[in-house]
Structure formats: structure tokens, C-alpha cells
Amino acid sequence: MSEAVRVIYIIGAGRSGSTLLDTVLASHPDVVGVGELVNLHSAGWTSNEVCACGKLGTECDFWTRVREGWQRRVPEATVEGYVALQKRIELFSGLGLVQLARMLRQRFSPTSEFHAYLRQTEALYQSIAETSGKSIIVDSSKNPIRGALLAHLRGIDLRLVHLVRDARAVVWSRKKALEADQKSGVQFPIKPRSALYSVAFWTFMNVLAALTCLFRRRQSQRMRYEDFVAEPQAQLERLGRMCGLDYSTTAQALLAGQPLKVEHPIAGNRMRMKGSVTLKPDWEWRDRLPGRDRAVCWLCAGWLLLAFGYGRKPVGKQRSASASPSWFASVWGCFTRSTANR
Numbered sequence: 001m002s003e004a005v006r007v008i009y010i011i012g013a014g015r016s017g018s019t020l021l022d023t024v025l026a027s028h029p030d031v032v033g034v035g036e037l038v039n040l041h042s043a044g045w046t047s048n049e050v051c052a053c054g055k056l057g058t059e060c061d062f063w064t065r066v067r068e069g070w071q072r073r074v075p076e077a078t079v080e081g082y083v084a085l086q087k088r089i090e091l092f093s094g095l096g097l098v099q100l101a102r103m104l105r106q107r108f109s110p111t112s113e114f115h116a117y118l119r120q121t122e123a124l125y126q127s128i129a130e131t132s133g134k135s136i137i138v139d140s141s142k143n144p145i146r147g148a149l150l151a152h153l154r155g156i157d158l159r160l161v162h163l164v165r166d167a168r169a170v171v172w173s174r175k176k177a178l179e180a181d182q183k184s185g186v187q188f189p190i191k192p193r194s195a196l197y198s199v200a201f202w203t204f205m206n207v208l209a210a211l212t213c214l215f216r217r218r219q220s221q222r223m224r225y226e227d228f229v230a231e232p233q234a235q236l237e238r239l240g241r242m243c244g245l246d247y248s249t250t251a252q253a254l255l256a257g258q259p260l261k262v263e264h265p266i267a268g269n270r271m272r273m274k275g276s277v278t279l280k281p282d283w284e285w286r287d288r289l290p291g292r293d294r295a296v297c298w299l300c301a302g303w304l305l306l307a308f309g310y311g312r313k314p315v316g317k318q319r320s321a322s323a324s325p326s327w328f329a330s331v332w333g334c335f336t337r338s339t340a341n342r
Ligand SMILES: [Zn+2]
Pocket: 051, 052, 053, 054, 055, 060, 061, 062, 063, 263, 264
């Protein structure tokens, strides 16, 4: 049996800075960053969206070779079939309660469909490792159900990074409408979302992510976006310890303002289409988010914001977020008090 592929899975809510973190982690010579892998079959190989290298998903050499390797490992699989499996097993629709119920049922009484999903997903990571020649993969899909399911794969050595960003920053980001522009990485127009919708989504995804990490406390860490951009060296050192990687060179590059190259993430934030990224903190919401929206955030998710170490006032350069939390501290910290200052 081939050696397990180490996967660093970024879990949490969207608009939290995962494209930045994916690129930073992928700058290590042993690591390949693939963006939101959960969307590869639908966005990359079905809708033929543009890869970060500038080529279409079906024309990018990297993803073409990944697909060949995937099909070689699971000849019975098809792109359409895998998308259908994803819809049934890992993707959220509505409140996501149906998928959660299905996942729990599969946990105790797995069906052939569930086994097929696991086999095809594992083959995908193996093919990426083979194609890239890298032993570690960063997947910034964020979907908590996918994160939980990866733990079922014997061929995957999973590390979870729960990336959290202040809900008010996420609400501000989701208030912006985006026009479709394929070259900029926006396949479809994105409509603005209300503060209530965004904060409900943020809460739901982060609670699921925290629970997922709770069951893998030795292989998971929580990282706040605000801590990462304020003190990348300390945060990367902490994360590197969990992943068995030395990120000191990357931290120095970030602090020096050097750009980090983006390779082939197929889906994710439009930042990936710029060819490279630099560490540039985004604090726009502090000046521009209306007071009414801030109040909605605090009323609906103040308890979780407090648990993640946020206060009514925006987080500045504070002490870093927690090191890998203990079981008790995870529960206690998640639901009752700050984890940021431990
Ligand atoms: Zn590409």
C-alpha cells in the first residue's frame, strides 16, 4: 500500500482569507496548494472555469494529468458521477441538515455510494500528490462535512486548520456584488447578501468546523485571520509544528513584503488569478460596515465571536490565538470564552 498523503485541510466559513493562507502554505517546497478542491469536478471539469494559471480547467496541463491519474486509479468513476456523489454526501443545500443526517447514518451504516465517494476522493488526492511530486496537499475547500469525511480515508494523513475571521469582516465582504468576469476568476455574478444571512452562514459553518476539529484535537488548530496577518511568523511556526514543516523562510518573505506565487488553484477567491499574493491585511470593514449591520452580527453571533476571542471593538494586534487546544479547552473555549489569548 502506498504511503498516506498528508492533507492540510482549511475548514471554516468562506471569505475568511483561505486563498491567502492556501498560497502561503503552498510556498513550502514540499507542499502543493490546490484551492477549493471540492469544486474541481463541477467548476473545473464540468463548467470549465479558468485555473489560476490562466488556462481553462480542461486545458490546464496540471489538472489534465491529475484527471488521468484519478481515472487510472478509479476507472469506474466519471466526473458527472462524482459531482452527483458530492451533492448527495458532502455539499450543503438549504440548512445542510439533510447532508448532516446522511453523514451520521453513513458513519454507522455505510452504503456502497458512501464507499464509492471515499474511494474516488482518496484517489483524487493520490493523483494530485503524484502529479505535483509533492508529499503534502493544501485543500482550502472549507466545507466542514468534507473535512469530517476526509478523516475516514486511510490513505490520507489529515491536518485541520480552522480559519476564523471576524464575522463583521465576512458580512462586509459578502455585501459586495461582483460582476461575472471569467478572467478575473468570477464565473457567475455574485449578488450581495444581507447581514443576517451572512452572519447565520458564518455561525453555522464555524460551529460545524469547531465540532469537526474537536474530534481530531491533536491534528487540528484554530487560526484567526487577524492574528495571521498581524504576526505571520508566530502563526506559521505554530502551524508548521502540527504539519511537520518549517515555514521560517516563508515568514521572512511575507514580512519583507515579497510576493508568493500562485500555481494551479482551480476555484476560490479571485485573488488567485493575480499570479501572486502578498500579505496585505484587509481592515476595510472597520471604517465602512454600517452600525446596523454590526448590531445584527453582535446580536446573532456575539456569543461565538466572544468564544473566538473577538470583542465589540475590532481586534488589533493582539496576542496570538491558541496553540492546539485540549479537548476540554476546545469545548470550553469554543462555547464560553476567548481562545485567542491562551
Ligand atoms: Zn492550471
